[in-house]
Amino acid sequence: MTEASTNVVWHTGHVTAGNRETLLGQRGCVVWFTGLSGSGKSTIATALEAALIADGRATYLLDGDNIRHGLNGDLGFTREERVENIRRISEVATLFADAGLITLTAFISPYRTDRQAARNKVPKGRFIEVFVDVPLEVCESRDPKQLYARARAGEIENFTGISAPYEPPVSPELVLPAAEISVEDCVNRAKAYLLEQGFCTAGP
Amino acid sequence: MTEASTNVVWHTGHVTAGNRETLLGQRGCVVWFTGLSGSGKSTIATALEAALIADGRATYLLDGDNIRHGLNGDLGFTREERVENIRRISEVATLFADAGLITLTAFISPYRTDRQAARNKVPKGRFIEVFVDVPLEVCESRDPKQLYARARAGEIENFTGISAPYEPPVSPELVLPAAEISVEDCVNRAKAYLLEQGFCTAGP
Numbered sequence: 293m294t295e296a297s298t299n300v301v302w303h304t305g306h307v308t309a310g311n312r313e314t315l316l317g318q319r320g321c322v323v324w325f326t327g328l329s330g331s332g333k334s335t336i337a338t339a340l341e342a343a344l345i346a347d348g349r350a351t352y353l354l355d356g357d358n359i360r361h362g363l364n365g366d367l368g369f370t371r372e373e374r375v376e377n378i379r380r381i382s383e384v385a386t387l388f389a390d391a392g393l394i395t396l397t398a399f400i401s402p403y404r405t406d407r408q409a410a411r412n413k414v415p416k417g418r419f420i421e422v423f424v425d426v427p428l429e430v431c432e433s434r435d436p437k438q439l440y441a442r443a444r445a446g447e448i449e450n451f452t453g454i455s456a457p458y459e460p461p462v463s464p465e466l467v468l469p470a471a472e473i474s475v476e477d478c479v480n481r482a483k484a485y486l487l488e489q490g491f492c493t494a495g496p
Numbered sequence: 497m498t499e500a501s502t503n504v505v506w507h508t509g510h511v512t513a514g515n516r517e518t519l520l521g522q523r524g525c526v527v528w529f530t531g532l533s534g535s536g537k538s539t540i541a542t543a544l545e546a547a548l549i550a551d552g553r554a555t556y557l558l559d560g561d562n563i564r565h566g567l568n569g570d571l572g573f574t575r576e577e578r579v580e581n582i583r584r585i586s587e588v589a590t591l592f593a594d595a596g597l598i599t600l601t602a603f604i605s606p607y608r609t610d611r612q613a614a615r616n617k618v619p620k621g622r623f624i625e626v627f628v629d630v631p632l633e634v635c636e637s638r639d640p641k642q643l644y645a646r647a648r649a650g651e652i653e654n655f656t657g658i659s660a661p662y663e664p665p666v667s668p669e670l671v672l673p674a675a676e677i678s679v680e681d682c683v684n685r686a687k688a689y690l691l692e693q694g695f696c697t698a699g700p
Contacts, residue, residue, distance in 0.1 A: 306542055307549050312556075315549060338510055345511050345519060350554060352516075352595040362617075363587040383567040384588055391556040393595065413566075 312392035316350050318492040320389035322382075322414045323482065325398045326407060326461060327424030328453050329439055330431035332470040336424060336478045337398040343479050344394055344486075347495025351394040354381060359399075369450055375406060382410035389418055394491060402458040420489075422482065423464040426471045428453050516596035520554050522696040524593035526586075526618050527686065529602045530611060530665060531628030532657050533643055534635035536674040540628060540682045541602035547683050548598055548690075551699025555598040558589060563603075573654055579610060586614035593622055598695060606662040624693075626686065627668040630675045632657045 313319055323340070325333040337353055344351040360367075364380055367373040378401055388395040401407050411419040431453065432440040443451035450456040466485050468478045486492055517523055527544070529537040541557055548555040564571075568584055571577040582605055592599040605611050615623040635657065636644040647655035654660040670689050672682045690696055 307545050307557075311549055312554075315552060316554065341511050345515055348519060350516075350520065350596075352591070353511075354591070358591060358594070362590065363584060380567060380584075384591065386566065387556070387558070387562060387588065388592075388595070390562070391592070391597065392554075 309390050309392065312390075316392045318349055318392065318394060319418070319490060320392040321394055321418040321420060321486075321491050322385045322389050322410075323394065323396045323420045323422060323486075324385070324401070324407065324410060325396065325422045325424055326401045326464075327426060327470075328428060328431045328458055329400060329451075330434045330436070331424040331426040332475065332478070333398045333400075333424045336468065336470065336475055336482070337396045339475050339479045340482050341396055343483060344492070347483075347492070349394055349492050349495075350392065351396065352388055353396040353398065354385060354388075355398040359384075371450075374403070378403075378406040378410060382413050385410070386413045389414060394486065400452050400458070402452045402456065404459045404462070407461065420466065420485065421461050421464040422466045422468060423461045424468050424470050424478075425460070426469070428458075430471045513594050513596065516594075520596045522553055522596065522598060523622070523694065524596040525598055525622040525624060525690075525695050526589045526593050526614075527598065527600045527624045527626060527690075528589070528605070528611065528614060529600065529626045529628055530605045530668075531630060531674075532632060532635045532662055533604060533655075534638045534640070535628040535630040536679065536682070537602045537604075537628045540672065540674065540679055540686070541600045543679050543683045544686050545600055547687060548696070551687075551696070553598055553696050553699075554596065555600065556592055557600040557602065558585060558592075559602040563588075575654075578607070582607075582610040582614060586617050589614070590617045593618060598690065604656050604662070606656045606660065608663045608666070611665065624670065624689065625665050625668040626670045626672060627665045628672050628674050628682075629664070630673070632662075634675045 325337050327333045334355055341351055341353045359381060364377050367377050381397055381399060385395050385397050407421060435441060442448045443454040452458050468481060470478055487494060529541050531537045538559055545555055545557045563585060568581050571581050585601055585603060589599045589601050611625060639645055646652045647658040656662050672685060674682055691698060
């Protein structure tokens with residue numbers, strides 16, 4: 293075999309998700325964080341992203357910062373727009389998982405039906421629902437952006453937990469009681485889950 | 497330093513695109529193929545994807561197969577819907593490039609303004625417009641799916657090249673005369689460009 297013959301794979305058509313996973317040495321998945329505003333979803337997901345990168349894992353975080361101003365910049369917060377928001381996020385997360393990445397999403401995603409629809413798009417066993425379980429009163433007492441205060445004052449409509457429902461997961465793969473344990477402990481539990489389930493191996 | 501101290505990066509906040517690129521050993525970019533139906537965009541992009549994977553590069557192809565049935569399954573082919581189609585694709589491609597991947601897109605994308613809008617979203621120097629330049633009469637003579645025949649018969653409306661315009665790129669980064677050179681040659685030219693521009697190194 294000549295050097296060039298390694299390129300013979302060209303002619304066999306589409307690269308598969310399995311080819312990409314072999315290359316990256318991990319299995320693509322979607323780690324879907326859900327929880328109230330102020331529960332710590334983004335903080336934990338950001339810390340998990342950093343921990344995975346430190347371990348040499350290909351990972352990417354979809355959150356409000358990179359989705360709400362870009363792909364979903366045309367969407368507001370009505371029930372219909374929230375459905376479309378989560379639908380697009382789940383489609384993009386599915387593409388990232390197909391690319392072989394450990395894909396993290398951090399959105400309130402308050403409705404069970406929307407999260408179930410997201411789960412249904414991802415290949416079976418690759419969707420990891422992580423409930424960041426912090427009581428409303430704790431989230432409200434933190435209120436770093438004064439969102440709860442503004443919602444209570446009627447300045448923000450349809451605010452989850454105040455004037456719109458939050459439906460907790462029924463059977464999440466992981467529950468993180470982030471009011472009781474540290475961000476570091478939350479990250480370690482999530483990493484342990486990914487290792488146990490064979491999505492990646494331990495870091496260097 | 498203890499083993500655990502490698503995780504100290506947690507506390508420094510968001511992982512950057514640079515961190516991800518260092519990990520993957522390449523620079524994220526968007527290789528945007530454009531050309532008429534039947535020009536060979538998808539065939540070349542698929543072969544390039546396979547060649548990059550064979551070289552150990554993290555890459556992902558966005559094309560009709562994984563976009564039109566998923567994220568953009570709600571869009572038709574009016575001018576407005578075509579704009580939104582390309583807008584969403586460019587947003588997703590930008591996320592993939594931000595994740596550090598060599599991101600390939602293969603869509604007709606007939607309008608200059610839409611491709612320019614896509615280019616404007618991607619960080620400067622990271623958007624590589626590849627014009628698959630094949631004359632209409634060659635594309636029409638191939639017509640594997642009988643789309644041109646149906647468009648000529650009036651059975652498909654707004655068909656690019658027949659009843660809707662195709663605006664060739666003015667200053668594409670790369671032109672592939674795919675009627676005159678082989679798919680393998682097209683792939684080699686694209687790979688050479690990526691190497692020259694420092695998006696990745698040569699394969700094993």
